Amino acid sequence: MDLNSASSIVLQVLTQATSQDTTVLKPAEEQLKQWETQPGFYSVLLNIFTNHTLDVNVRWLAVLYFKNGIDRYWRRVAPHALSEEEKATLRAGLIANFNEPVNQIATQISVLIAKVARVDCPRQWPELIPTLVESVKVQDDLRQHRALLTFYHVTKTLASKRLAADRKLFYDLASGIYSFACSLWNHHTDTFLQQVCTGDEAAATNALERTLLSLKVLRKLTVHGFVEPHWSVEVMGFLHAVFERLKQFLECSRSIRAENVCRDRLEKTIILFTKVLLDFLDQHPFSFTPLIQRSLEFAVSYVFTEAGEGIVFERFIVQCMNLIKMIVKNYAYKPSKNIEDSSPETLEAHKIKTEFFTYPTLMEICRRLVTHYFLLTKEELAMWEEDPEGFTVEETGGDSWKYSLRPCTEVLFIDIFHEYNQTLTPVLLEMVHSLQASTNMEDTSAILIKDAVYNAVGLAAYELFDSVDFDQWFKNQLLAELQVSHNRYKPIRRRVIWLIGQWISVKFKSDLRPVLYEAIRNLLQDQDLVVRIETATTLNLTVDDFEFRTDQFLPYLESMFTLLFQLLQEVTQCDTKMHVLHVLSCVIERVSMQVRPYVGCLVQYLPLLWKQSEEHNMLRCAILTTLIHLVQGLGADSRSLYPFLLPVIQLSTDVSQPPHVYLLEDGLELWLVTLENSPCLTPELLSIFQNMSALLELSSENFTNCFKIINAYIFLSSSEFLQMYAADLCQSFCEVLKDTTTDGQVQVLKVECNKNNTQIFSSVHLLFLLVCRVRVIIFK
Numbered sequence: 001m002d003l004n005s006a007s008s009i010v011l012q013v014l015t016q017a018t019s020q021d022t023t024v025l026k027p028a029e030e031q032l033k034q035w036e037t038q039p040g041f042y043s044v045l046l047n048i049f050t051n052h053t054l055d056v057n058v059r060w061l062a063v064l065y066f067k068n069g070i071d072r073y074w075r076r077v078a079p080h081a082l083s084e085e086e087k088a089t090l091r092a093g094l095i096a097n098f099n100e101p102v103n104q105i106a107t108q109i110s111v112l113i114a115k116v117a118r119v120d121c122p123r124q125w126p127e128l129i130p131t132l133v134e135s136v137k138v139q140d141d142l143r144q145h146r147a148l149l150t151f152y153h154v155t156k157t158l159a160s161k162r163l164a165a166d167r168k169l170f171y172d173l174a175s176g177i178y179s180f181a182c183s184l185w186n187h188h189t190d191t192f193l194q195q196v197c198t199g200d201e202a203a204a205t206n207a208l209e210r211t212l213l214s215l216k217v218l219r220k221l222t223v224h225g226f227v228e229p230h231w232s233v234e235v236m237g238f239l240h241a242v243f244e245r246l247k248q249f250l251e252c253s254r255s256i257r258a259e260n261v262c263r264d265r266l267e268k269t270i271i272l273f274t275k276v277l278l279d280f281l282d283q284h285p286f287s288f289t290p291l292i293q294r295s296l297e298f299a300v301s302y303v304f305t306e307a308g309e310g311i312v313f314e315r316f317i318v319q320c321m322n323l324i325k326m327i328v329k330n331y332a333y334k335p336s337k338n339i340e341d342s343s344p345e346t347l348e349a350h351k352i353k354t355e356f357f358t359y360p361t362l363m364e365i366c367r368r369l370v371t372h373y374f375l376l377t378k379e380e381l382a383m384w385e386e387d388p389e390g391f392t393v394e395e396t397g398g399d400s401w402k403y404s405l406r407p408c409t410e411v412l413f414i415d416i417f418h419e420y421n422q423t424l425t426p427v428l429l430e431m432v433h434s435l436q437a438s439t440n441m442e443d444t445s446a447i448l449i450k451d452a453v454y455n456a457v458g459l460a461a462y463e464l465f466d467s468v469d470f471d472q473w474f475k476n477q478l479l480a481e482l483q484v485s486h487n488r489y490k491p492i493r494r495r496v497i498w499l500i501g502q503w504i505s506v507k508f509k510s511d512l513r514p515v516l517y518e519a520i521r522n523l524l525q526d527q528d529l530v531v532r533i534e535t536a537t538t539l540n541l542t543v544d545d546f547e548f549r550t551d552q553f554l555p556y557l558e559s560m561f562t563l564l565f566q567l568l569q570e571v572t573q574c575d576t577k578m579h580v581l582h583v584l585s586c587v588i589e590r591v592s593m594q595v596r597p598y599v600g601c602l603v604q605y606l607p608l609l610w611k612q613s614e615e616h617n618m619l620r621c622a623i624l625t626t627l628i629h630l631v632q633g634l635g636a637d638s639r640s641l642y643p644f645l646l647p648v649i650q651l652s653t654d655v656s657q658p659p660h661v662y663l664l665e666d667g668l669e670l671w672l673v674t675l676e677n678s679p680c681l682t683p684e685l686l687s688i689f690q691n692m693s694a695l696l697e698l699s700s701e702n703f704t705n706c707f708k709i710i711n712a713y714i715f716l717s718s719s720e721f722l723q724m725y726a727a728d729l730c731q732s733f734c735e736v737l738k739d740t741t742t743d744g745q746v747q748v749l750k751v752e753c754n755k756n757n758t759q760i761f762s763s764v765h766l767l768f769l770l771v772c773r774v775r776v777i778i779f780k
Contacts, residue, residue, distance in 0.1 A: 007044050010035070011048055014058045014061050014065075016028035018058055032065060036080075042066055043086060043089060049063045050093070050097070056102055063108040067111065070112055070116055074119055075119060094113050094116065095113065095135075095150075098146035098150065100146055101142065106146050106149060110152075110153040110154075113128075113150050114150070114153040114156065114157035117157060118157045129154075132150060133151075133177065135147030136148045136151060141206060144210070145206075148217075149213060152216045155221065158170050159223075170224065170225060177221070178234055181214065181218050182234060182238055186241075188207055188211040189211045191207040192207035192208045193248060196255065204262055208265045224283070229284055230287035230289075239277070240294070242273050242276055242277060246298070250316075253270070253311050253313075254310065254311055267315070267316070274316065274320065274323065277323060278319065278322060281323070281326050282326070285330055285332035286349070292327055292353065295323055295327065296324065296356050299321070299324050300324065300361065300365065302316075302320055303320045303321060304368045314405050318404075318408045324412060329419070330349075332349065333349035333350055359423055362424055362427075366413070366427050366428065370452050370456045371453075373405065374410075374413075374451075374455050375449070376448055376452075376491065380394075384530055388533075389529070393573065410455075410459055413456065414459050418463060421460075421463040431453050432453060441488045441489060447488065447492060451492060454496065455498075457499060458495075458501075458502035459502070470508060471509050474512065474516075478499070479519060485527075487528075490528045497523055497531070498534050500538055501537060501541040504538070504545055505541070505546075508547075510552075513542070513552045513553075514556075517542075517552070517555075520560070521563065524567065525563060529571070533576065533579070536580055536583045537579070537583070540583040543587055544586055550591055554591070558598050560587065564580060567580050577609070577622070578622040581619075581623065584626060585628075585629045588630060588632075588633050589629045593635060596634060599630060599634070602630070603640075606626070606644065607644045610623055610644070617659050617661075621666050623648075624652060624669075627641075627670055628666070628669055628670050632673055638674065638678075639682075642685075645670075646684050646688055648670070649671045649688055651667075652664060652670070653671060653695060654691050655694045664702060668705040671709055672708050681713065681716040681717040681720055689724075692706065692725075696733075697732070
């Protein structure tokens with residue numbers, strides 16, 4: 001492809017490819033696809049996206065096509081691979097100028113340079129790193145930033161390579177540029193701090209951006225660039241400097257307003273500092289040993305003392321707690337039972353931990369976690385009132401839950417309590433004993449403290465097994481607290497029923513189950529929706545426990561089932577409906593046929609719920625699970641469900657329907673259970689078997705269930721079934737044999753034949769036996 005003549009043509013086609021008119025767009029995309037393998041095409045693209053006078057959208061598209069071409073045609077062994085001459089020209093052009101004015105395009109160029117570096121650096125591209133190092137030294141702000149951005153993406157990409165030879169090359173690179181990277185980071189960091197002092201917001205933001213990028217480079221070099229980083233004075237010096245810089249940046253946050261553009265970048269940089277420590281600890285636990293004391297002092301100071309008040313923010317607290325947790329739990333720091341079998345490094349780390357976690361320190365951490373971080377916040381209480389279902393979803397692990405502060409504090413509490421339970425058990429029990437007196441309904445603070453302490457007792461249930469007589473506590477105090485109906489006491493009603501759920505499988509006498517069922521029945525009628533949902537959760541844990549006895553539960557079955565069904569109708573969010581359906585399914589599964597008199601309302605409601613959940617496939621999966629247990633509980637009486645049940649099976653197992661991706665596994669199980677509980681083979685059951693041929697073609701993990709379904713049909717009515725589907729089965733089986741395993745062939749051979757219908761199957765069985773025998777001989 002001649003560059004001079006081709007540039008204008010390619011530019012025109014790229015312009016057409018940015019069109020919103022599909023009649024213009026589609027032909028342009030087809031033409032670009034044809035040019036992908038033409039020599040010189042990528043040189044033309046390079047000229048286009050580096051020409052800053054052209055339309056931004058056209059240049060953006062040129063960069064994307066160039067980047068995709070690297071993935072497909074850059075390696076020597078790739079079909080239609082680029083020539084070495086063109087690649088050399090492209091490499092030189094990519095690093096000729098770091099002056100891209102558009103941020104998004106600059107990022108894409110940096111990424112594609114890193115992609116080339118992954119393949120060619122340093123052997124075919126030895127000049128890349130020296131060029132980048134020189135370019136980040138220039139005074140021009142734009143060139144310096146773009147070079148630093150590229151430096152980061154190249155470092156990140158090279159650090160991700162895992163082959164031994166590649167690791168060795170990265171170690172050599174890291175040792176060669178580490179000193180420069182440190183000085184670069186220190187320079188930009190000092191510049192930022194100076195600009196903050198002078199109040200120059202724009203200059204501070206620019207300096208902070210460069211600080212962030214240089215720190216990202218150092219993070220990759222520090223974590224992945226050394227086999228034994230503790231022997232490097234520069235590496236350890238940088239890691240110790242991280243603590244000082246963190247303090248400086250946290251102090252800076254006092255003077256930068258929340259609405260300031262720089263504030264967001266500042267917090268990202270602070271978090272990146274903590275990520276450096278966390279990643280280094282994860283990859284090099286023994287090299288981290290000299291940092292254990294300082295890390296714990298720093299994290300505990302900012303999270304559990306007044307030092308952090310007014311400057312720490314939620315994500316920083318989460319990171320500090322993660323740092324403490326990783327040190328506490330780290331197996332590298334735990335001596336063997338036989339001390340002589342432990343390494344000196346392990347013993348040294350363990351000694352540092354033991355000296356730090358003294359009784360006063362542990363007591364303060366425990367008390368602070370419980371009485372400060374466990375408290376329900378104003379925002380949470382407001383959400384409870386305004387969106388009770390949203391509150392329960394967040395509390396039980398919603399999408400944002402795992403990134404929030406509450407679960408992090410609870411996990412840290414569990415880990416520390418497990419590690420130091422002998423020290424912390426008396427502390428927690430003393431907090432429990434201080435709450436024995438009745439609570440003033442007007443004292444919101446006292447109610448929230450009690451909620452927090454009970455939360456701690458539930459989280460530490462297994463550790464407190466020998467220290468708490470939970471049965472007595474339940475009878476003497478907790479049961480009475482469940483009966484307090486005051487609206488302001490609802491946090492305690494919810495927390496107590498949750499607490500019982502945590503202890504039910506740890507220590508709870510079977511004789512107390514009827515009393516608990518009575519309390520659960522009452523709470524399922526509570527005025528507060530959150531309390532009712534939490535009660536349903538505890539009921540699920542109770543019914544699912546291995547000490548569950550059906551005879552104890554039957555007197556409460558009718559009322560429980562009715563109340564759960566009412567709750568299912570009342571809640572509106574998909575996640576909550578799934579949860580309540582799961583509880584109903586568990587109840588149906590445990591009491592089996594005993595549920596028959598009470599399922600009428602649910603049977604009538606499920607078709608409506610199925611229709612309403614058309615856009616919610618996970619809710620439909622929950623409905624399928626409920627139907628499975630319903631059919632098993634109803635037995636032959638489940639035939640009355642067929643008008644709803646069979647279309648559901650039809651849809652769930654039809655591979656031409658998009659929802660089958662989510663519903664197929666449960667749909668097949670429901671199909672099988674329906675057949676196993678059917679007294680006879682109905683025309684409607686016969687009809688849905690037409691889905692089977694396509695299912696057998698999938699050759700998926702559902703193969704076994706498919707053959708169980710076929711066997712179930714033959715058991716029900718072999719003659720009627722085989723008359724309709726024998727020929728199709730023969731064809732499907734023959735296709736299956738071509739690309740299935742020996743286990744799959746065995747499943748085929750297990751398909752039973754009625755003695756009166758062996759003629760049509762005898763040839764198929766003979767064929768299978770012959771093919772299986774031949775394959776066995778070959779593999780032997």
